[in-house]
Amino acid sequence: MGVPDRFEVAAGAGLGAVFAVAVAFQAYQVAGSWGAGYWPFGAAVAAWVCALALVRRRDPLWTAVAGLTVAALAVLVTRLVHLPAEPSPAASLGAAVLVGSAVRTLPARTACAVAAAGLAVVAGGLLVNPGSAVPVVSGLLWLAALTAGGGLRLLAARRRTVAERVRRAERLELARELHDVVAHHITSIVLQAQAARLVTAKHPERTAGSLAGIETAGSEALAATRRVVGLLRDAAPAAEGHERLGELIEGFESHGRRAHLRLDAEPSGWPPQVSSTVYRIVREALTNVSRHAPHAREVTIGITQHERAVTVEVEDDAPRLPARRYRRAGYGLIGMSERLEALGGTLTTGPRPGSGSGWSVRATIPTGEHR
Known part of the structure; x- marks a missing residue:
């Protein structure tokens, strides 16, 4: 597991505070209505279930199983001993969090089993305490957990489907590179091979020159093939090359x-797929700023060329927001990541380094040649 970020820590702390208030309020109510000796059992059960809910991310299945087991045992105890109804509202709240998390994250069959176990605990509470309103509250919390967990599960599935569709579309586009980037190299090799056969028959002394031409064409074809790592893409038309960066910036402004x-590069020497990728990275980054960073006022676009790669970095100055990392990972960047991976490049996004505000998109695109 990775190190939790501040948003997750704050959310966990907030949930812990809600659990603590629920357990304390429940103990206070039980002590006032049943007597001072009746609240410790329910408070202990609720505290255990809520504590398991707080650490559910470590293992959603076994924390849910453990929490529901504690709640079920509490129901049996109330059957044997005259104690307030279980699962209590505080314990039901913790169990609802466990069930909702399981429904959201676990495989379908396992999630259904956990949801059914939660319903069984609620039904047990109703059977043991038929005249109490406490099991009804447990049932409502279970239903809310099932609804929330199922809704978030469907939303995540939809996002995965859309992301895969974006990746598939990018791969299909990559496949068209064969025609525009590699095919003319192969055609050149075939033509020069045919010419070499004729030249060799009439002028053997010119054979070396013909073979050198074939070798050059073959090397260029190999370099182009390596650049797309077998997932050849369609070089964007000239209308979507680096030449139109100025128009992108004008539209944004x-x-x-x-x-x-800041352009520290020689775009005229870039291969077509590098030129189009630079354009698309800048376009997608500016689009994301327009959509997801309404408070950004200034964007810096840096394009730097090294020996074998071009680096594109787009940074904005929007204030840092806790949930911003979730909103800025658009589907367009998923396609760009797929594209860069095919070209042997990298894409990183996140808060702007060394600053308390702003967002950064950084792409490295290999050119496949020395400068």
């Missing part, structure tokens, strides 16, 4: 924001 371009 027309909405009242500033954009600065």
